[in-house]
Amino acid sequence: MLSKKIGIDLGTSTVLVYVKGEGIVLNEPSVVAVNEKGDRILAVGKEASEMLGRTPGNIQAIRPMRDGVIADFVVTEGMLHHFISKVCGRQRIFKPDIMICVPSGVTGVERRAVVEAAVQAGAKTAYLIDEPLAAAIGANMPISTPSGNAICDIGGGTSEIAVISLGGMVVSNSIRTGGNKFDDAIANHVKKRHNLMIGDRTAEEIKIAIGSAMPLHEELTMSVRGRDMVAGLPKNQVITSTEITEAIQDQLETIIQGIRVVLEETPPELSADIYDKGIVLSGGGAKLRNIDRYLTIQSQRYQDERALVDLTVSELQRDLQRVEDQTRIAQQDANNARQGAQQARSAAQQAQIQARQAQNQAQQAQGQAQQAQNQLQLAHGQAQQAQNEAQQANQRPHGAQDRADEANQQAQQAEDQAQQAHNLPGTN
Ligand SMILES: Nc1ncnc2c1ncn2[C@@H]1O[C@H](COP(=O)(O)OP(=O)(O)OP(=O)(O)O)[C@@H](O)[C@H]1O
Numbered sequence: 001m002l003s004k005k006i007g008i009d010l011g012t013s014t015v016l017v018y019v020k021g022e023g024i025v026l027n028e029p030s031v032v033a034v035n036e037k038g039d040r041i042l043a044v045g046k047e048a049s050e051m052l053g054r055t056p057g058n059i060q061a062i063r064p065m066r067d068g069v070i071a072d073f074v075v076t077e078g079m080l081h082h083f084i085s086k087v088c089g090r091q092r093i094f095k096p097d098i099m100i101c102v103p104s105g106v107t108g109v110e111r112r113a114v115v116e117a118a119v120q121a122g123a124k125t126a127y128l129i130d131e132p133l134a135a136a137i138g139a140n141m142p143i144s145t146p147s148g149n150a151i152c153d154i155g156g157g158t159s160e161i162a163v164i165s166l167g168g169m170v171v172s173n174s175i176r177t178g179g180n181k182f183d184d185a186i187a188n189h190v191k192k193r194h195n196l197m198i199g200d201r202t203a204e205e206i207k208i209a210i211g212s213a214m215p216l217h218e219e220l221t222m223s224v225r226g227r228d229m230v231a232g233l234p235k236n237q238v239i240t241s242t243e244i245t246e247a248i249q250d251q252l253e254t255i256i257q258g259i260r261v262v263l264e265e266t267p268p269e270l271s272a273d274i275y276d277k278g279i280v281l282s283g284g285g286a287k288l289r290n291i292d293r294y295l296t297i298q299s300q301r302y303q304d305e306r307a308l309v310d311l312t313v314s315e316l317q318r319d320l321q322r323v324e325d326q327t328r329i330a331q332q333d334a335n336n337a338r339q340g341a342q343q344a345r346s347a348a349q350q351a352q353i354q355a356r357q358a359q360n361q362a363q364q365a366q367g368q369a370q371q372a373q374n375q376l377q378l379a380h381g382q383a384q385q386a387q388n389e390a391q392q393a394n395q396r397p398h399g400a401q402d403r404a405d406e407a408n409q410q411a412q413q414a415e416d417q418a419q420q421a422h423n424l425p426g427t428n
């Protein structure tokens, strides 16, 4: 157990080093001054921070951590090396075990980069812990109990929001908005409103001196020195806390959105715990005036809105249920009607078939009647013929008679002529 156990909060703004048994032994800004080429570290921490924005051309003071992640790997490694050496001494026989906290939203690649940097900087073994978990342990929250513990760590580059229960994070969200974004918003505001260029450090000083998340009862003011954008000369300008409150509203809204996302995803049982216990704030950003009141009011408003939304949703669900019931009944009616129509259609089809059969039978009967009529006509014809023939047969003896009568007449005539002829000489 001769190797030291070290905990490092590798923050965007500040690096904190804790040594087991000794407490926090180092608290320095995460700034590194490097030479022009960037291959030699000239100063680290406080010393380098003094140089920020004031460096000559051959020196650059940089923040190797940006948005909570390693932006410049080599410089981060150099910075870690410097701090570990400061804590453990340059000549060390036993390498330390190091635990480093990282934002909960970092990717696997980013995690490996941090471990690699720690090992390169002299760690025997490097472990990672999620920032919100480390913050909750640091705040003495009862995270190992089966109850919801909500924490919101507002750092320089990131804000981490998490709900922890039974020693693990149940829901978490990491947003890349923190104190630095407030500084940017303040610098932009001063530039737009007062035509005054100010540096990051001045913006941070304004935030710390007069910044507030909500308007203050007694407005604070501060005289700020910067470069006039029109004249290009140094200028003093008085700035009020109300202006700063307005300037940082968008960033505060982003943090509230981040909290909302976590609260929305939190299981109901844990939500109830959070409702009772509240959210613990940590990180440098949480020192902003009235940020606790602002977040309480905003999340309360959100909870009220959510309750209203829940109510509306349940009403809509009831309406939907009613509509569904009505639809089901209408569907049943439609089905019945369809069945009725189907039955009517098959009855009509059957009737049609029967009508067709009846028509066929009628046609058949008509054909038979026609046939019978034909046969009758034929019989008639035959009868007529027979009658004619009978008549002819009847007429035939008459003819003979007539011919006999004619012959008789002719014979009479001949006799009469003969008589006449006979009589003629007698008269002579
Ligand atoms: N009194 C204060 N009022 C407002 N902001 C403050 C105050 N003190 C410090 N800060 C801000 O807190 C931020 C630094 O917080 P912290 O040291 O927790 O960040 P970090 O851990 O380095 O960053 P991260 O967690 O994002 O990696 C800076 O933006 C700083 O300006």
Ligand SMILES: [Mg+2]
Pocket: 009, 011, 012, 131, 153, 155, 156, 283
């Ligand atoms: Mg931090």
